[in-house]
Amino acid sequence: GNSVTQMEGPVTLSEEAFLTINCTYTATGYPSLFWYVQYPGEGLQLLLKATKADDKGSNKGFEATYRKETTSFHLEKGSVQVSDSAVYFCALNTNTGNQFYFGTGTSLTVIP
Amino acid sequence: EPEVTQTPSHQVTQMGQEVILRCVPISNHLYFYWYRQILGQKVEFLVSFYNNEISEKSEIFDDQFSVERPDGSNFTLKIRSTKLEDSAMYFCASSRAAEQFFGPGTRLTVL
Numbered sequence: 612g613n614s615v616t617q618m619e620g621p622v623t624l625s626e627e628a629f630l631t632i633n634c635t636y637t638a639t640g641y642p643s644l645f646w647y648v649q650y651p652g653e654g655l656q657l658l659l660k661a662t663k664a665d666d667k668g669s670n671k672g673f674e675a676t677y678r679k680e681t682t683s684f685h686l687e688k689g690s691v692q693v694s695d696s697a698v699y700f701c702a703l704n705t706n707t708g709n710q711f712y713f714g715t716g717t718s719l720t721v722i723p
Numbered sequence: 724e725p726e727v728t729q730t731p732s733h734q735v736t737q738m739g740q741e742v743i744l745r746c747v748p749i750s751n752h753l754y755f756y757w758y759r760q761i762l763g764q765k766v767e768f769l770v771s772f773y774n775n776e777i778s779e780k781s782e783i784f785d786d787q788f789s790v791e792r793p794d795g796s797n798f799t800l801k802i803r804s805t806k807l808e809d810s811a812m813y814f815c816a817s818s819r820a821a822e823q824f825f826g827p828g829t830r831l832t833v834l
Contacts, residue, residue, distance in 0.1 A: 643821045654727075654814060654827035655766070662821065700766060704821050710756065710768035710779055711816075711823055 613638045617701045617714025624691055624721050632686040632717045634675075634701035642703040644668075644677050644684040649698040649716070658686075658699070691721045725749045727826035729815050735832045736805055744800045744829045746815030755798045756816040756823060757790065759783070766814070772798065805833045 618633040636644065646658040646668070659668030664679035673688045684701060701714040728747045736742050748755050757769040770780040772790055789801045798817075802809055810833045816823040 645822070647825070654729075655825040657822060657824070660822060702766075704823070706821075710771055710781075711758075711766075712768070713758075713766040715765045 613642070613703060613705060613712045615701050615703055615712050615714040618717055619715070620698075621718040621720060624719070626693055626721055626723050627690045628721075630686070630688040630691045630695075630719065632699055632701075632719070634684045634686065634714060636682050636684065636701075636703050636712075638682075638703055638705060638712075640705050642705045644675070645702045645704065645711070646673070646675055646684070646686050647700040647702060647713075649700065651697070655700065691719070693721045693723055695719060696721050727815055727817055727824050729813075729826035729829050731829060732827065733830045733832070735834065738807055738833055739804050742802050742805055742831065744802075744813050744815075744831070746798045746800075746826055747796050748798055748815065748817030749824055750796070752817035752819050752824070754778075754818045754823075755790075755792070756818075757800045758814045758816065758825075759811040760814065760828075761808075761811045769800070769813075802831075805831075807833050809833050 614637045616635050643662045645660045647655040648658045659670040661668040661677035667676045675686045698716045698718045700716045702711045730745045755772040760766045770784045771778045787803045812828045814828045815826040
């Protein structure tokens with residue numbers, strides 16, 4: 612079956628610290644992988660995506676590389692800001708029109 | 724930039740009452756979805772809808788749930804007789820390809 616396992620939170624970091632949020636997946640076929648972010652009181656927003664092995668998705672200083680050999684899609688940012696405080700969800704989608712499978716979400720709090 | 728909208732943002736209802744959650748997907752999208760997120764838990768898939776019919780549904784989506792696209796713009800989720808455990812944030816999403824665009828959610832509170 613399809614599933615996503617995500618690093619448990621909450622994570623608290625100081626401003627300018629390095630961030631890693633681990634995500635591994637199980638999927639049939641060749642999924643597309645996504646990171647969504649949920650800011651307080653808001654919906655899910657796409658942060659970045661990768662559609663095939665070795666692709667790197669990047670946006671707003673965040674990066675994640677689709678690693679087929681380790682079935683991983685870890686999210687990284689070199690220097691976090693207070694405004695990055697949010698809940699981050701790793702997700703996969705196997706085909707157009709199919710459901711997304713989400714991880715449990717990792718809450719990140721960045722303190723000044 | 725086009726976006727998915729949902730109304731209301733918060734709905735409070737009594738157990739056993741019917742609720743209808745409304746969504747306006749992005750206008751040129753073809754696939755529509757409902758997800759829910761119980762507080763502190765994973766975002767869970769409920770149902771997908773394409774070409775005016777349900778294409779996929781989860782075990783959560785039982786006979787108490789139904790979806791409809793009553794006109795060219797709205798996509799609704801109806802819960803016939805709400806239970807306490809239906810309290811959650813409900814997200815609508817739409818897509819043309821693999822990327823799904825999510826609405827801001829409706830927080831449903833069942834008392």
